[in-house]
Amino acid sequence: MATATASSAQAIAKPSKRRLTLRAQLILTHWLIVFFGLGGLVIWSAYRSQVEIIESTEHDLEIQNHLLAIVLHDQIEATLNGYLSSEMLREELVLHRENPETRITVLDDELFVLASTDPKVPIGKEDQHIELVAARNRREEHDIRWDSISNAERVFTAAPVLDANKESIAYIQLSAPMQPVRERIYASWSMLGGVWLLITLIAGGIAVITARRMAQPLTDLTRAAQSMAHGELHQQAAISGPQEVAKLVEVFNSMSERLERMINRQKQFVANAAHELRSPLAAMRLRLEMMQAQRLTPDETPQFLDAVLRSLDQLHRTIDQLLMLSALDEGNHPPLAPLDLAPMLYDLAEQVQPLAHTANVTVEVDVPPHLPPVLANAEQMRVMVWNLLDNACKYTPAGRRIGVRAEAKDGQVCVQVWDNGPSLPPDVQARLFERFQRGARDRHRRAGSGLGLALVHELAQVNRVRINVESRPDRGTTFTLCCDVHRTDAPRPGSPQPTSAPRG
Template sequence: MRQRVVRVALTAALVAVVLLAVPLALVIRSSLYADQRDTLERAALSGAVRVSPDYSTGDPVELAAPPAGGRLGVYDPQSRLRAGSGPRTGDAAVRRALEAEVVRSHSGGDLVVTVPVSHAEHVIGAVRASSPAAAVRNRVLAAWAVLAGACALALAVAVLIARRQARRLAAPLEALSRHSQAVTAGNLGARAAPSSIAEIDQVARTHNEMLHSLTELLRHERDFTANASHQLRTPLTGLQLTLEAGLGRDDDAGKRDALAEALATTRRLHGTIEEVLRLSRSRGLTHSAAPDTRVPRLLQEIEERWHGPLARDGRRLECEIYDAPGDVRVPGTPVSEILGVLVDNARVHGRGTVRLGVRDLNDALAFDVGDEGIVQGEVARLFDRGHTGDGRGTGIGLALARDLAVSLGGRLSLSSGHPATFTLLVPVRQDGIEEDDEATAGSG
């Protein structure tokens, strides 16, 4: 690109120089020749004034000095040189001057100007002034040499400026190319730096916006995979254990109970997948459109879901509604997923009894999930994806729960480090739709 910019600038400068220099050279040549002829004419007129009417009878003519390097002479009507210097016999220019005409011409490599000498309305002679044309030609060539030098200097300056501008134009594009190569090599955090050129800056901004969109898309795809894997791991394990237990029973009633529990787990898995998909599509920025569920029913589902896993670890789960009205509804599936993440977090990282309490805050409900353990690690990074305080787990659960809470217009925070307690704030709705099971029963 740099060479192309230099070539374009040099071509433009060369065209401008040619368009300017050629007419200027012609003007210089014409002006110098015209000046020399004017000088010769002035010398001839000055000599004509000094010619006496009696010069033909022997009265001497006192001519002024001829032009530098030239000659000045007086000719009688018979074209004979009577005074001064010049050809002994007048040439065509002298003969034309004797016919009462001022003549400017070339003769024998000289510039010649002849003027008639008049007396009593009669031409009594002619004055001829001449100078070598080579002298004027040398002056023209010298002026043209100066002009050519000025043109060469102008072209050199144009090349320097063009190269400087080419570097200025090419530098941000080369930087953008290096940035693209870095992105190709896997550095998705690279961003094109701004320059002082508006058009290139626009390209860089568009490139950065495109890269940001692609990076966000890849991040959400990775988050979706991690979220789905995290949320499905425990239910799938429970489903496997339930089916294995059902296969080990001989009575039909036990198998039916196992199948019913497996079916309920499958429904929860379906809801989990739908919620993770919704969060991935909405990028955590829109409120959930999940069916509303009354708080008592929600806590009952949480207890049924997590009583077994905690009991197998020799731990208890206590659920209690302190002062929340029974008709208050919250988005069932996302809130259930968030509370499931918090209970599972307490199961894996905590100890002792896990307590889930609900408090009424007028325009919101506070769900407190705590245990008898202590929060380990950096509290400020507790909700960072991939961060685990005690080295166990994937560091995905709390980050997912926080994103789900934001998607509801709520908030998830650590309210106490000892004992470890997390608080979920959820906006409430008292005019929502009926519970899922009631809606299903009504439609049946």
């Protein structure tokens, strides 16, 4: 089993494969989207431009061809009838040619060459090329092919020459070199490719800037988290980047502050708890060692036993309070239920009588027989009121009074625990509910663990109790606990919602 556990630990500790950083992934993703998306658009646009250039060239040739068929009708008919020689027809063709690179060839109805602007064209029967077949069938067709005469690629079109009866008497074949057309196509491709490259470079730069803006806060956040993992809790990352990332950094900074406060609080809590537990243990050990050494007289033994018992009681109370505070910190909140506080207050006033008798103080009770019900946990309310009464007994000089009173007013029930002890300075009131904090220094002799009021404060938040502290010279200190009256027609909440209690 140990071997399996060790193997699992090694598997977990084994470093993961090297992965691309978030910045690299963002840059690569953005760039690929632009590269392929814009690339596809550029290729489609270049192809459409190429098709349009070729179709425009073919259309221009077809228009020229039909115009030549009309303009040269009489000359071609005269040549067919023998009134005009082929050389004279050739001169007419050259005269009507708009572009020197354009070749005009006239063929009779049997596709025999009559004349051509290019003297290299042989006089004879022409092959039945696509454009000629289409012209014989009264259709428009073009063909791009290699021309052996000019030793270059050319585009060919053909148009019929019609007589008065709309019958074909001859055909005009018009061709132009493809080199200028290819140059226009290449220029179009080059321009669009340059735009593609430029936009891709710009998009890459924007991707780098955007990825850095998005990834840098996360990098800083990771660095801060790593520092926290090594024990450096005081870490704050700079808030920057997009809204979601900035919100994440804000949450991390808040978490870091809360974690630091919690760790420091726990360290202080453990140190104070150790100190509080050490004192009664040391006192008990000293007295028990003296009893074991038999250095006590018979009259001193009961006194030492009483002191040991008091130390045990103090130790027991401190441990109980620590356990209850720990449970509250972990979120263990018992359910709340409607509660009449009057019987509980009478019971607690009776239970505190032995402590009051020992402290030589008088307990006064001003509580009606019944109070409107409040939504609270009965055991936790008992702990709160008992701690306040115990606190009043400890801090009230002998011969004076303490008391508990309660009343229902304005939809709430308020319980007051008061004493006639010394007043609390404002700086003491500000820290009164902190753990291991006590009142004035002159009370230290009879002070407890310093957890009672802190426990009252924590329990008050769980039970939705508002706490108020009022302390005046020569009038003592009054703790007021106020709860809202529970309405039977109101929906009962499923779980308690802590509310902040004001500090005196």
